[in-house]
Amino acid sequence: MKHIISVAVENKFGVLARVSGLFSARGFNIDSLAVGETEDPTISCMTIVVKGDDKILEQVKKQLNKLIDVISVKDFVNKEHIDRELLVFKIGVDKKTKPKALRTLKRFGANAIKASADTVMVEAVGDPSHILKMLEALKGFKVKEMVRTGRIAMAL
Amino acid sequence: MKLSGAKIVIESLIKEGVDIIFGYPGGTVLPIFDVLYDSPIKFILPRHEQGAVHAADGYARATGKVGVCIATSGPGATNLVTGIATAYMDSIPMVAITGQVSRSLIGNDAFQEADVTGITRPISKHNYLVKEVDELAGTIKDAFHIARTGRPGPVVIDIPKDVTVLEADYEYPKEANIRSYNPTYISHPGQIKKAAKAIKESKRPVIYAGGGVIISNASDELTEFAEKTNIPVTTTLLGLGAFPETHHLSLMMLGMHGTAYANHAIMESDLIIAVGSRFDDRVTGKLDEFAPHAKIIHIDIDPSSVSKNVHVDIPIVGDAKHALRSLNNIVKAPDTKEWLEQIAKWKKNSPLRYNRDTDSIKPQYVVEQIYEATKGNAIIVTEVGQNQMWAAQFYKYTKPRTFLSSGGLGTMGYGFPSAIGAQLGLPDKVVFDIAGDGSIQMNIQELATAVVNKLPVNIAILNNGYLGMVRQWQELFYEKRYSHTCLKGGCPDFVKLAEAYGAVGIRVDKKEDVRAAIDKAIATDNVVVLDFVVDEEENVFPMVPAGKAINKMIDGMA
Ligand SMILES: Cc1ncc(C[n+]2csc(CCOP(=O)(O)OP(=O)(O)O)c2C)c(N)n1
Ligand SMILES: [Mg+2]
Numbered sequence: 155m156k157h158i159i160s161v162a163v164e165n166k167f168g169v170l171a172r173v174s175g176l177f178s179a180r181g182f183n184i185d186s187l188a189v190g191e192t193e194d195p196t197i198s199c200m201t202i203v204v205k206g207d208d209k210i211l212e213q214v215k216k217q218l219n220k221l222i223d224v225i226s227v228k229d230f231v232n233k234e235h236i237d238r239e240l241l242v243f244k245i246g247v248d249k250k251t252k253p254k255a256l257r258t259l260k261r262f263g264a265n266a267i268k269a270s271a272d273t274v275m276v277e278a279v280g281d282p283s284h285i286l287k288m289l290e291a292l293k294g295f296k297v298k299e300m301v302r303t304g305r306i307a308m309a310l
Numbered sequence: 311m312k313l314s315g316a317k318i319v320i321e322s323l324i325k326e327g328v329d330i331i332f333g334y335p336g337g338t339v340l341p342i343f344d345v346l347y348d349s350p351i352k353f354i355l356p357r358h359e360q361g362a363v364h365a366a367d368g369y370a371r372a373t374g375k376v377g378v379c380i381a382t383s384g385p386g387a388t389n390l391v392t393g394i395a396t397a398y399m400d401s402i403p404m405v406a407i408t409g410q411v412s413r414s415l416i417g418n419d420a421f422q423e424a425d426v427t428g429i430t431r432p433i434s435k436h437n438y439l440v441k442e443v444d445e446l447a448g449t450i451k452d453a454f455h456i457a458r459t460g461r462p463g464p465v466v467i468d469i470p471k472d473v474t475v476l477e478a479d480y481e482y483p484k485e486a487n488i489r490s491y492n493p494t495y496i497s498h499p500g501q502i503k504k505a506a507k508a509i510k511e512s513k514r515p516v517i518y519a520g521g522g523v524i525i526s527n528a529s530d531e532l533t534e535f536a537e538k539t540n541i542p543v544t545t546t547l548l549g550l551g552a553f554p555e556t557h558h559l560s561l562m563m564l565g566m567h568g569t570a571y572a573n574h575a576i577m578e579s580d581l582i583i584a585v586g587s588r589f590d591d592r593v594t595g596k597l598d599e600f601a602p603h604a605k606i607i608h609i610d611i612d613p614s615s616v617s618k619n620v621h622v623d624i625p626i627v628g629d630a631k632h633a634l635r636s637l638n639n640i641v642k643a644p645d646t647k648e649w650l651e652q653i654a655k656w657k658k659n660s661p662l663r664y665n666r667d668t669d670s671i672k673p674q675y676v677v678e679q680i681y682e683a684t685k686g687n688a689i690i691v692t693e694v695g696q697n698q699m700w701a702a703q704f705y706k707y708t709k710p711r712t713f714l715s716s717g718g719l720g721t722m723g724y725g726f727p728s729a730i731g732a733q734l735g736l737p738d739k740v741v742f743d744i745a746g747d748g749s750i751q752m753n754i755q756e757l758a759t760a761v762v763n764k765l766p767v768n769i770a771i772l773n774n775g776y777l778g779m780v781r782q783w784q785e786l787f788y789e790k791r792y793s794h795t796c797l798k799g800g801c802p803d804f805v806k807l808a809e810a811y812g813a814v815g816i817r818v819d820k821k822e823d824v825r826a827a828i829d830k831a832i833a834t835d836n837v838v839v840l841d842f843v844v845d846e847e848e849n850v851f852p853m854v855p856a857g858k859a860i861n862k863m864i865d866g867m868a
Contacts, residue, residue: 163490164490167439168427168439171428171431172431175431175432179432212617213614213618216613216614216618217614219613219614220612220613220614222435222436222456222488222490222491223490224490225489225490
């Protein structure tokens with residue numbers, strides 16, 4: 155099952171290696187990882203999306219909690235939450251297809267941030283199903299390059 | 311007051327109550343060694359950094375204090391790695407200080423540079439790279455706090471050379487201040503009540519005690535608990551000494567080479583009370599078949615140990631001593647009369663045994679004689695292999711901190727340097743390293759350390775000419791194909807070797823000389839190497855084959 159684990163850590167060097175080491179030592183591939191400061195600049199939040207056996211992940215979460223630099227661990231699986239990811243990507247267009255591309259992007263609330271004659275650079279934000287639908291809708295266009303931030307999550 | 315980083319290190323260690331350091335010098339720690347030159351702390355120079363770290367470990371296990379070792383950058387630090395991992399697996403409080411190349415050189419493949427925090431990350435409780443001299447004192451304070459509290463463990467402090475030369479204002483912090491580290495000592499009263507109820511209702515309860523009981527100094531509480539409830543006690547390898555093995559409620563050790571009656575009791579039990587033990591695979595055997603009828607109460611300070619391998623019905627996170635005290639206040643004894651009768655039958659039908667009617671020397675006999683000669687009052691340290699298991703089975707441990715052995719990692723070469731550390735911590739005790747002919751050669755160079763420090767450590771080599779434990783597996787599971795496990799031919803003359811170092815060497819090849827040699831070793835005020843020529847193909851039984859349920863023992867008898 156896919157888990158979104160959010161780990162509040164001391165904002166110090168070396169912490170990322172400690173956290174990621176617990177996954178890599180068990181042969182888990184991290185789907186995505188987003189790290190940034192929180193409302194308290196001495197604390198960073200790492201949001202980790204990972205697939206794996208529930209029982210093993212339960213153990214990983216306990217081990218995460220055991221790390222000296224970890225302040226708290228939350229798993230959003232089976233909890234009501236929102237999660238978002240930011241994508242920046244380039245699609246290939248020409249004179250004829252560009253208007254259609256822009257209309258499609260608009261429908262998904264994505265912004266064309268830069269454009270040349272044959273390329274549109276886009277930023278898009280959404281939860282996984284929104285992003286999936288948008289990429290489906292853009293199927294007719296060539297995605298030339300794409301970077302994603304990885305998901306971040308929060309519960310009320 | 312302004313002090314150099316090196317002075318701050320030593321002043322801080324003194325403030326932590328450190329009275330002995332095991333270490334080896336080198337380029338990046340020269341400034342620290344210069345301060346050590348006239349410091350009041352006793353310093354022990356081993357002949358290999360692995361000797362330093364195991365000695366610090368043995369010192370910590372024997373005394374309960376934090377063991378401290380120091381090594382230079384690069385090869386010095388990497389030589390500590392096995393010892394740090396050994397201490398980590400067995401939850402031993404330790405602070406290991408390593409020199410690092412100067413900050414401007416880090417990451418440049420500098421001479422004797424190694425990424426020590428990277429290497430030790432998964433084998434230490436925590437580690438630090440100290441980047442500023444004014445963070446040094448606080449880091450040392452935190453490191454000792456982390457090493458000795460909660461589930462203890464080794465903490466590595468990597469200090470660049472230039473940080474030890476620079477100066478900073480020195481004031482040692484009164485308290486460690488780590489907001490994200492708050493081990494739970496006080497167990498939940500509701501859980502204690504639930505446990506007491508389950509105990510009262512049980513018919514076939516067993517206490518399964520581990521090294522955590524010794525670490526939390528809870529042996530008296532454990533004994534009170536067992537006596538109050540009339541529940542039998544089995545211990546893990548690291549739990550030996552947590553409960554007197556001479557006690558009528560003792561089942562001795564359980565697991566792969568445990569007693570048949572301990573393993574049967576666990577398998578038939580309806581309630582297992584695990585205290586400071588972690589359901590290691592050497593204890594549980596095949597997990598799906600482990601203790602099928604039992605509810606499990608698990609007392610442990612480390613939440614990540616609870617429900618890791620087996621499902622726990624009543625988890626109690628907290629200090630073993632505190633939890634047992636709370637239980638002792640309210641617990642009522644179940645009726646275990648029938649259960650104890652059943653256990654007595656198992657004990658009678660399947661005792662630990664070996665063939666006593668031989669002319670040759672059986673290794674078990676040697677261990678028994680060491681027990682008789684020391685009346686159970688010695689500190690027994692072991693190497694790894696058959697020697698370790700016979701030392702566990704045939705010596706009766708009655709007090710905590712008298713059996714020191716690398717359990718979790720199973721490190722050959724651990725025993726002798728650890729015995730040196732234990733002897734330094736407890737100078738009045740008789741210390742024996744029960745060794746194999748293979749293991750002893752892994753840190754034999756420490757004979758120099760023991761001799762030069764006038765430590766009367768005794769080494770009893772159970773010399774079977776083989777890497778015996780591996781040979782035993784080859785005999786039982788690989789059709790006696792003894793692939794690279796025979797040591798005969800290349801074995802040194804241990805008597806001459808001892809003498810070359812200035813120690814005493816005694817070879818014993820007759821059974822009738824065993825006891826006299828042991829007595830002589832104890833009476834000798836020097837290191838004594840006893841080379842017992844024992845039966846080559848003696849095996850450790852009972853034995854649970856890997857992956858089998860623990861009541862499916864080879865030679866467990868009826
Ligand atoms: C450092 C290390 N290397 C390898 C092993 C694997 N091993 C376990 S027991 C053993 C044999 C030990 O031989 P010896 O010290 O002679 O003890 P014996 O079993 O003969 O009593 C070996 C090689 C180990 N535990 N530790
Ligand atoms: Mg041997």
